[in-house]
Amino acid sequence: MALPKITVNALNLQQGPFPTVEKYLLFIGVAATNVGELLFLNTDSDLDVELGEADSELKRQLIAARQNAGENWAAVAAPVANGALWDPVVDMAMNENVKVEGIVICTPVNQASDYTAMQTKAVNIMAQYGRRVFFIGAARAIDSETESWSEYITAINDLTDTLSADRVSPVPYIFDDAVGIIAGRLCNSGVSVADTPMRVETGPLVGQDQTTLPVDKDGVRYNMAHAKALNDQRFSVPSFFPDYPGVFWSDAQTLDAPAGDYQVLENLRVVDKAARAVRLVLIGLIGNRRFNSTPTGEAWAINKLMRPLREMSKSTVFQGIPFPAELKPPVEGDIVITWITREKVEVFMKARPFEIPKEITANIVLDLSDPTA
Template sequence: MALGSVSVIAANQQQGEVTAIEKYFLFVGIGPEHVGELVFLNAQSDLDAELGSASSQLKTQVAAAQLNGGENWACIAAPIAESTDWDAAVDLGTGYAKGVEAVVDCRVINGNANRLTQSQNKADALLAATGRRIFFMIAAAAINNDAEDGQSWSDYITDTAAIVTNAVAPRVMIVPLIFPDALGILAGRLCRADVSIADSPMRVATGTILGRSSADLPVDMDGVTYSNAHALALNNARLTVPQVYADQAGVYWSDGQMLDVEGGDFQVVENLRVVDKAARRVRLILISMVADRRLNSSPESIAWATTRLSAPLRAMAKSYVFQGIPFVADIEPPQEGDIAIQWVSRTEVRIYMVVRPFESPKTITAYIVLDLSAPA
């Protein structure tokens, strides 16, 4: 006869919180201090103390991001020297803890289209090696408005657009320095705590950009001020730029355009960000399912796995209405059939998932008609 025995096992269902890296960016750029190190910054950081009192390419963009990012903003900075290996700085920053969502490359691209390929390849290599998903934001040169040997807006738009001509880099965004700190302004705008990753930087309700006004808009060699006509031309070339609205105070932004192919799903940054967020969370669940026989081809198992895999999507889909005002989630709630599980063999499974962003009005037209009917 066996002896009496009681065991209590606390099963780990892996239902805890996941560390979020969204809105946590790595800034890489030339700076005088802490070269080869990581500098951790937030909204309260003294940038002169952390990045050096002298002006630098890196500090200019970080300062703009700090101002536009709001009270909960934080980032990692990786100062480099002119001769420093950029690749090593990116590895150092993206390899820290859970990583970062984006790399803000403060070095001006200066017409070197190879930088686009290098950045896309780096993002692809990081995804392949570690499963980490990042995108790159890269600065393009400001206009040369010297009166004698400078550029007209036509020259500048042509030269800047040439950088991205025929480029296919869905994880790369190019930001012309219409303002000297335009890259940092946009990076901060994308990281505000009161704005979803599913929102475009074009969102006017976010407010005007901080630190710059329409009085700071640059002129070309002929003294012509940057206008929405120039913004449209740059936007049509797949660049992301500031814009203004007539009779609306302040400066706002265009779409955050990625260099995806024409017709691609990831031509704007918000689409890429919501898919990346879902992928990061689903990946952790999938890792925990490796060689777990609870995932099998039985109907009960498929239902269990579908429920479990849909959990991060349901979390991303939590909207709320307060006082009649909708606070919209990152994505729409998952529907029946949005997750499908296919058994390829007894040891290989494929999972298909659908993520649905909400609509976002970027071109709005109102028609006003008269009612001249006789009163009732």
């Protein structure tokens, strides 16, 4: 006869929240205080204490980022000495387990190979740590004493010509805090990772206006012709509308190849967010026989893998106003599983972002018909 035996197992079904790094950036730039340290900052931080009372490249960008991001802003800063390389600082941050969505290089690049190095570093970080990051890389400002806008635009175009780097967004210093401004707009609490910094409803740039737009050696003020020329060369720049107050922004372009899916940063960010969560789900599926080639096993795995997409697709309509999610809701067929061998499986997933109006044309016609006819 058997003896009575009771066993109670508390099963971990991995239903907890996914950790997030979105809207959390690492800034690297020149400052006089705490050189070589990693500083963890938020809206309460005293930047005069952390970075010194004097103006500096890094402090200027962090002030702009904080102003344009608004409440709940937080970031990591790494002050460096003038002339120091950013590459070892990124390595130090990664080794210290600093997890961020993107890395902002505040010191202007000198040559196209610097942007290539950022792309290479992003790929290497993904390979070594499984972390997905993008880079915002500064380009130099115009020399208003010696350069015309034509000379300036022609000169910095050499930085992006022929490059293919879908994890790098180049930003010239049209304003002296331009890099911080766009970093702040990307981290604004009122927008999601699926939003473009072009979004007018986010509000105009904080800290700058049309009177502060720079001039060249001939006194010609930056205008939308210059913005278009830089935008055509894949730079992310300030923009504005005639007879409309405030200065806004263009797309956060990347250096992706023509016809690439990731030519704008919002496409990269939304897929990266999904991929970070999916990676954690996949790790939990390793060695789990519930995930097998039977219809039941595949359906169970698909349901697990759908979770990040479902969480990113929760839209709201309030008083007739739509508040779209980051992705459209997943539907049947958006995840397909293929068994290569008994132990090797390949998963294909579809993430579908919402459309964004970036060029709008309105057509108005007269109705001269006789209302009494």
